[in-house]
Amino acid sequence: MGQKAPLNYVFYFAATPEKVWDGFVSPESNRIIFSGAEFQADLKPGGLMAWVGPGPDGKPMTYVGGKVLRVEPPKLLQYTFAMGQNDKASRVTLELVAETEATKVTVTHDEWAEDDPTYTSCADGWPRILSRLKTLLETGKTFKPH
Numbered sequence: 001m002g003q004k005a006p007l008n009y010v011f012y013f014a015a016t017p018e019k020v021w022d023g024f025v026s027p028e029s030n031r032i033i034f035s036g037a038e039f040q041a042d043l044k045p046g047g048l049m050a051w052v053g054p055g056p057d058g059k060p061m062t063y064v065g066g067k068v069l070r071v072e073p074p075k076l077l078q079y080t081f082a083m084g085q086n087d088k089a090s091r092v093t094l095e096l097v098a099e100t101e102a103t104k105v106t107v108t109h110d111e112w113a114e115d116d117p118t119y120t121s122c123a124d125g126w127p128r129i130l131s132r133l134k135t136l137l138e139t140g141k142t143f144k145p146h
Helices: 017-025 027-033 119-139
Strands: 007-013 038-041 048-054 060-072 076-083 090-098 103-110
Touching: 007 017, 007 119, 017 027, 017 076, 017 090, 017 103, 017 119, 027 038, 027 119, 076 119, 103 119
Parallel strands: none
Antiparallel strands: 007 103, 038 048, 048 060, 060 076, 076 090, 090 103
């Protein structure tokens, strides 16, 4: 069984790496960009992380869960990623690099199982999430999630 192609995204945020890092890890910004889901994380190698929000029945459910693999604030965050009840974990690597006029944000989502059912929704979701966060950090507001 093979793997699906990695998802790769590069965005430039008009903000410092520290501000972009805070945008990725703060509960406040995560609530805004992830439709009210709470971001819970123990940001150390081996620490658990999850986005938890109200499910269809109103009870809390984990939308995305994972484990921290590497963390180097404000430069690098790498973690496993499993959406919903999916038992297949892929890997996300966020890299932040200060450039003259902006912070270069590179997201690589890889190590996909060939039969991972969440690949398509992640391919659609990452550009939306990154665009919402970029807009939020640059303007203080963002557009509504779909």
